[in-house]
Amino acid sequence: MSQSLEATEKVTTSLEKRTNYRWVVMALIFIIWAIACADRANLGIALPFMKKEYNISNTEAGAIISLFSFAYGIVQIPMGLIYKRLSNKITGRLFPMFMIFTSLFTGLMGTTSSVFLLKLFRVGLGVSEEPLGIGCTNIINRWFPAKEKGTATGLWIAASKLGPLVVPPLCVVIIELWGWREIFFVFAIPGILFSVLWMILVTNSPEDNKFCSGAECNYIRSEESSMFKQEKLKTPSRTYNLGWLDTLNRTKKVVELETIRQVFFSWNVLGVAIGYGCMIGISNIFMSWIPTYLMTSKGFASIKMGFLASAPFMGSVLGNLLGGFISDRLLDKRRKPMMMLGAFGTIMMMIALIYAPNNAFYLGVTLLMAGLMVGIGFAGYSVYPMGLASKATYPVAFGIVNSVGQIGGACAPLFVGMLLDAYSWNSVFLYMAGSGILCLTALATIDEPRVEPEKAA
Structure with missing residues (x-):
């Protein structure tokens, strides 16, 4: 009886139209990661104006810039261990929260007139943004079959280049219209909006998502083991x-x-x-x-x-x-x-x-x-x-x-x-x-x- 029900489910799934909702998820990953990389890059455009207003040396300005990378690098290994220990369901819920924190720390950098707080917010940005990279790779791993993971990963890497590419001209427009502080306010908004959109549209796995058909779920899962074996055989x-x-x-x-x-x-x-x-x-x-x-x-x-x-x-x-x-x-x-x-x-x-x-x-x-x-x-x-x-x-x-x-x-x-x-x-x-x-x-x-x-x- 159970075998016949299983066979019926397979036939139903094969007849069902296969959606491509995983590429909607990929589009959101691309946009969110591009925003995150833009949040780390916008300081370079504001730096000449910040140095003048805060009357800080080049060494101190360099330290403010470097604090992001130090914080990002220090939490990399601990955060990887945390992701490994937590369930996929919990890490999936944490992903948009880290993006919101990234946006909040970005916005806060435009509010302060204290160099100490500026450094503190820069550290907060690094700590908040690092888990996003691990989260992106985890989501790609869950949402894509083996043969498409390379393409998806390539798009994710491309997003990291797009952010710094669009930052300079966009920041210049903001400075001309308002001022350097408004750079951080404007850049904080998209991350929060897309985080909310993520919570609505993306679930932990394709099987939990109402927009992802059973045929697409079956396509994603059925290719994983077979494609891994084929890739090993095809390694030239x-x-x-x-x-x-x-x-x-x-x-x-x-x-x-x-x-x-x-x-x-x-x-x-x-x-x-x-x-x-x-x-x-x-x-x-x-x-x-x-x-x-x-x-x-x-x-x-x-x-x-x-x-x-x-x-x-x-x-x-x-x-x-x-x-x-x-x-x-x-x-x-x-x-x-x-x-x-x-x-x-x-x-x-x-x-x-x-x-x-x-x-x-x-x-x-x-x-x-x-x-x-x-x-x-x-x-x-x-x-x-x-x-x-x-x-x-x-x-x-x-x-x-x-x-x-x-x-x-x-x-x-x-x-x-x-x-x-x-x-x-x-x-x-x-x-x-x-x-x-x-x-x-x-x-x-x-x-x-x-x-x-x-x-x-």
Whole structure:
């Protein structure tokens, strides 16, 4: 009797029209994450005005910027453990609450005239925003079949670039209409509105959602195990040799890291982590200090500054797309070449900025190319540990790479503030070029793991 009922349910589900509501959920993830990334980036546009009003040094301004990244990085591991211990139902309910707190701390930054409270609110922003990243990946994992998770994750990463891209021109309009404080008030509103919309439209799982059909739920769940097996079978071995490039790239078969001890003592993991920290640091400097450079050093008005400050992030979006295509399609999934090209190109662009004239076109092109160079190898830093570690130890390897990256990202804006108080902008670009050299050196000493047929089996 129970078997016949089960068979009847399967027939009914197969005849039911399959909805695509998971892409509505993905659209909300994209918008919310773009808003969150914009909330962290808007301080860079307000910074020149805040420095003037608060009469603070560049070092103190750098500390205010860096506090977000320090708070974000410190709570990363504890929050990951909390998410692991709590049920999916509870973490699903926490997701919109963290977005609301992110928006609240964003709005509060526009209310204070105290530097201490400004730092406190910046820490609150970092603590509130970090769980959103973990939440996004958890939701994607629950709402998408295996074959679509890569696309969904790619859209999520793209949202992190869109936020900083639209921030400068939008902030400039707000400043021209009202003032710098209103930046934080305006940016706080969308996060709260979309959090409420999330509570109405998104449930913990597809099965609990009235807008998601049984056929779609069945599609999401039935593909998970079968697609995982297919992906393992389809993992390509490197069927061709790139000659001198593989020699330069140190492409070789490596021992799979099966224990946590092996991961922690692997120079390949540590080397790529150092490189990642350097590149995140450079990216954070673009986000937080370039608007100040354009206004104070080059003398551009706020409107022109707004468009020029977007150039690195436009380049970063293009670089991500180009780097992924070249690594996957032309280099047979080799990651190091694009990471090393990105580091080398970044060094060249920093030298170009040292000698940059007060010409908007030159600066726009140089900043665009600098962003492209940073972005062209960026995805490789996350993917590279997959070729080294086993499925069980990959989260630890990725955690090391990401943690070191966040530390690099946190320290860089503070160092820039200290350099500006002691020297000039040329010292900042030399520091960024030095970070690129350190990244390139670390990458040159690690191996490109060769995918072996027996490992894919």
